[in-house]
Amino acid sequence: MNIKKQFGEGLVTNNPVLVQQIGMCATMAITTTLFNGVGMGLSVLIILTCCNVVVSAIRKIIPGEIRLAIFVVVIAGFVTIVDLLLQAYIPALSSALGVFIPLIVVNCIIIGRAEAFCQKNKVSACFFDGIFQGLGYTCVLILMCVFREFVGSGKFGGGLIDITNGLRFTLDGTGSGIQIFPSEYGAAVMNRPFGGFITLGLLMAVMQYALKKNAKKKALAERAAAEAAADKEEDE
Amino acid sequence: MLTNILAISLGAILTNNFIFSQFLGICPFLGCSSKVDTATGMGLAVVFVMGLASAICWVIDTYILIPLGLAFLETLAFILVIASLVQFVEMFLKKSVPSLYSALGIYLPLITTNCAVLGVVLLNVQNHYNFIESVVYGITGGLGFMLAIVLFASVRERIEFAEYPECFEGFSICLISAGLVALAFMGFSGMKIF
Numbered sequence: 072m073n074i075k076k077q078f079g080e081g082l083v084t085n086n087p088v089l090v091q092q093i094g095m096c097a098t099m100a101i102t103t104t105l106f107n108g109v110g111m112g113l114s115v116l117i118i119l120t121c122c123n124v125v126v127s128a129i130r131k132i133i134p135g136e137i138r139l140a141i142f143v144v145v146i147a148g149f150v151t152i153v154d155l156l157l158q159a160y161i162p163a164l165s166s167a168l169g170v171f172i173p174l175i176v177v178n179c180i181i182i183g184r185a186e187a188f189c190q191k192n193k194v195s196a197c198f199f200d201g202i203f204q205g206l207g208y209t210c211v212l213i214l215m216c217v218f219r220e221f222v223g224s225g226k227f228g229g230g231l232i233d234i235t236n237g238l239r240f241t242l243d244g245t246g247s248g249i250q251i252f253p254s255e256y257g258a259a260v261m262n263r264p265f266g267g268f269i270t271l272g273l274l275m276a277v278m279q280y281a282l283k284k285n286a287k288k289k290a291l292a293e294r295a296a297a298e299a300a301a302d303k304e305e306d307e
Numbered sequence: 308m309l310t311n312i313l314a315i316s317l318g319a320i321l322t323n324n325f326i327f328s329q330f331l332g333i334c335p336f337l338g339c340s341s342k343v344d345t346a347t348g349m350g351l352a353v354v355f356v357m358g359l360a361s362a363i364c365w366v367i368d369t370y371i372l373i374p375l376g377l378a379f380l381e382t383l384a385f386i387l388v389i390a391s392l393v394q395f396v397e398m399f400l401k402k403s404v405p406s407l408y409s410a411l412g413i414y415l416p417l418i419t420t421n422c423a424v425l426g427v428v429l430l431n432v433q434n435h436y437n438f439i440e441s442v443v444y445g446i447t448g449g450l451g452f453m454l455a456i457v458l459f460a461s462v463r464e465r466i467e468f469a470e471y472p473e474c475f476e477g478f479s480i481c482l483i484s485a486g487l488v489a490l491a492f493m494g495f496s497g498m499k500i501f
Contacts, residue, residue, distance in 0.1 A: 092337075093334065095334060096334065100329070100330035143386055143390060144387070147382055148383065173381075174422045177425050179334055263493060265490045268489055269482070272481075275477075276472070279474045279475075
């Protein structure tokens with residue numbers, strides 16, 4: 072298992088949200104501003120990487136029957152650590168994400184990776200898997216945030232980017248964002264639950280379209296190669 | 308007291324429906340809603356576990372964690388309670404009500420990772436509900452989940468006969484139709500209770 076392949080899998084071909092279709096609750100709930108999306112994505116990335124490493128390190132000593140209980144305890148431990156750190160250092164993010172930070176415990180991505188990947192692989196592979204799967208998750212969150220924020224209130228980067236005194240990044244969630252068109256012309260429904268469902272549905276459709284097109288192209292190329300090889304054999 | 312409970316119930320079932328306005332429990336919602344029968348079974352199991360989990364976690368939080376100053380371990384304690392509760396309910400049903408057990412089948416263990424269950428317990432703590440309010444919120448939240456999943460299962464049975472572009476197959480078309488149902492549920496959000 073090489074790093075380049077894992078990178079591609081995490082971000083595109085085996086993306087946790089768009090392809091494996093797990094961990095969707097938080098994805099739809101918190102993607103209203105870029106601040107929330109980036110914060111949630113990075114929190115999951117950190118927790119996922121730590122859990123992957125620990126689960127992989129102890130994979131040989133845990134008994135099979137109670138492995139899920141042990142995974143849950145490991146995950147809940149790391150989630151609590153991140154939750155408390157956020158409360159202490161980035162309280163704005165903690166209050167914006169609310170109950171969805173502790174709910175990372177039951178996020179299927181983390182327990183899914185522990186069960187499907189870390190039980191069979193080495194620590195180093197699991198470390199990179201955590202980072203790339205986390206990055207894939209973060210990318211989906213960012214895409215959804217940008218789309219929902221733009222259509223819903225005509226903004227880009229709410230909470231994270233502030234342009235009142237020149238361009239700068241804010242970590243306390245107070246950034247006004249870049250107003251692209253006046254917010255009263257935005258479709259406010261995109262900021263509501265409806266927008267979450269529709270955006271993720273559309274994103275998944277785009278992904279399936281792209282993957283199918285790619286697979287078709289590959290199949291065509293393979294067939295052409297096979298035909299060329301057959302022709303060559305006939306010639307000989 | 309009574310009006311308070313009524314407000315919590317109506318809120319949990321309609322205005323703040325767990326699925327359509329709080330996004331809790333989406334995975335089982337999409338996973339188990341392909342048929343109305345299975346959706347009803349899943350809904351019943353969730354009502355039961357959510358009510359029980361709210362009661363037990365409230366007791367543990369109030370009488371064990373808070374007096375000992377261990378409130379920061381809430382998440383860890385709650386998920387363990389829920390996991391063992393689900394295991395216990397499974398064993399109990401298998402022994403005493405085998406018909407219900409076989410009807411629920413695989414959905415029972417899956418409830419452990421249903422974020423609606425952990426969500427309701429955490430929200431009880433966040434909203435400072437007392438014992439009765441917690442239990443009511445748990446049960447009515449479960450009923451709201453059941454209403455959503457049964458309604459959506461009926462919608463999904465119709466989707467099977469609909470024609471849509473190929474790339475929307477699977478979860479994609481489900482999410483979009485769920486979005487439309489959520490739009491309908493948004494109508495309740497204007498409702499003022501007392």
